[in-house]
Each structure stands twice: as C-alpha cells, then as structure tokens.
Amino acid sequence: MSSADEPRDVRVLLVEDHDMVAEALQLALDRADGITVVGRARSRAEAVPHAIEHAPDVVVLDRRLADGDALGVIAQLAAGDARVLVLTGDATPAVAVQVAKAGGAGLLLKSAQLGVLERAVRDVAAGAVVFDPELLPGVLHQLTGRGPGGGAALTARERETLDLLAEGATTDEIGRRLGVSRNTTRNHVQRVLEKLGARSKLEAVAVARREGLIG
Incomplete structure (x- = not known):
C-alpha cells in the first residue's frame, strides 16, 4: 500500500x-x-x-x-x-x-x-x-420522543453481538469470539444498529440498556 x-x-x-x-x-x-x-x-x-x-x-x-x-x-x-x-x-x-x-x-x-x-x-x-x-x-x-423497542426482533446471533458490543469489544474481537468473518461481523453490527434505531455502537449499547436488553 x-x-x-x-x-x-x-x-x-x-x-x-x-x-x-x-x-x-x-x-x-x-x-x-x-x-x-x-x-x-x-x-x-x-x-x-x-x-x-x-x-x-x-x-x-x-x-x-x-x-x-x-x-x-x-x-x-x-x-x-x-x-x-x-x-x-x-x-x-x-x-x-x-x-x-x-x-x-x-x-x-x-x-x-x-x-x-x-x-x-x-x-x-x-x-x-x-x-x-x-x-x-x-x-x-x-x-425525537421515540423509543426504539427493537429488542424482540434481534436474532440470537445479533444478541450475542450486542452483548459483546456492551463489553467494549472491537469488530475484530467480535468476529474472533463468534467465529465469523469481518464482513459477517460488520453485517451483524449494522443490523443491531438498525433494529435499535441507533447511529453508533455506543448509542446501540445505551438504547439496549434502557430497553433492558443488557445489564
């Protein structure tokens, strides 16, 4: 390069x-x-x-x-x-x-x-x-006055991804721990953000905590 x-x-x-x-x-x-x-x-x-x-x-x-x-x-x-x-x-x-x-x-x-x-x-x-x-x-x-409420729509793998995001894991770390490729990990993260109505990983974690999806 x-x-x-x-x-x-x-x-x-x-x-x-x-x-x-x-x-x-x-x-x-x-x-x-x-x-x-x-x-x-x-x-x-x-x-x-x-x-x-x-x-x-x-x-x-x-x-x-x-x-x-x-x-x-x-x-x-x-x-x-x-x-x-x-x-x-x-x-x-x-x-x-x-x-x-x-x-x-x-x-x-x-x-x-x-x-x-x-x-x-x-x-x-x-x-x-x-x-x-x-x-x-x-x-x-x-x-916005909105509440995302998208937790019920998360798949089991997306919930695993969310838990790892809450631990502060990077995309590479999430991929290694889930045993999937970087592109697949990015897709999981993106779907978590979309379903929770979040624009960043930190926002997704905050919304999930508010919704009681994670501790």
Whole structure:
C-alpha cells in the first residue's frame, strides 16, 4: 500500500483551559493510533481562529472555559468540516440536547475513561453522534420522543453481538469470539444498529440498556 492510500490520522483540536487536563488529554490522544492533536486553544475566543488555522476533523471542547460556556461557539466550530465533541464535568439530558441542537456531534463526561474518549473521537470523525450512555436515553426522548423497542426482533446471533458490543469489544474481537468473518461481523453490527434505531455502537449499547436488553 502506498502512503497516498494509507488512511489519514484524525486531526484533533483541544479546547481546554486547564493545563494539566489538556496535557493529559493530548498525551492520551497522541499515543492512540491514527489520532494526532494538531493544536490547542484555551478559550472560546481562541477556539474559532484555531479551528480555522489547524483545520481539525474533531474539536474536543471543554464546556466551561474561563471566558464562558463553550456551548455558544459550537455552531461556529461546526460550520466548517470540524465535528465537535464536548467534554463536561457534569451534564443533564437537557444540556446534551443543547449540544445536539447547536450542531455538536456528542457529549462525554470528563469522568469517562481515556479509552472511551479515544473511541468517541474516532466515531465522531467517522460521522457518528456520540453521547454518554447515561445521557443518551434522555436526549433521544427530548429530540425525537421515540423509543426504539427493537429488542424482540434481534436474532440470537445479533444478541450475542450486542452483548459483546456492551463489553467494549472491537469488530475484530467480535468476529474472533463468534467465529465469523469481518464482513459477517460488520453485517451483524449494522443490523443491531438498525433494529435499535441507533447511529453508533455506543448509542446501540445505551438504547439496549434502557430497553433492558443488557445489564
């Protein structure tokens, strides 16, 4: 494979005003394969010009910055090609709805493990919408008023796939544990998402937990 055919790293701009937090996030993301932190802003005022300068794929945005609530700049950051993933110390479904309505691609609690953040950055860069599982049911209800209720339609193999997704297994891991090919695994995952009305693996797990399909 030539270098021109190799997938490009996900470019991330960090917007965080606490140096220790920013350094920890940058270290974790830079260590992750396929992710590169291309810049950092410390305020709402810096966020938009930094996004223009660095052209990130994903902006990891701390909700509370020294110069105010960062939700107010989501629309500007999302106006270009960047996808915005908000981090917050505490949140409610109502805040998550504000993020979604402003054009944000997701909201995670700062208490989430760094591995969860890495996966969220990849998912958001790929076009998914990622909200903390504890917040997602409320977001879906407030935005759509719908309840998926698709658990009864899942086949036995799709339920196995869902259980493995809930454990955090990757597509390759699911394939190995089920003894099926990567393409077959992808098909199982896609059908689980479709039947649960989910747009990402994290959303599928959250919906399944709400519906009582998994513990």
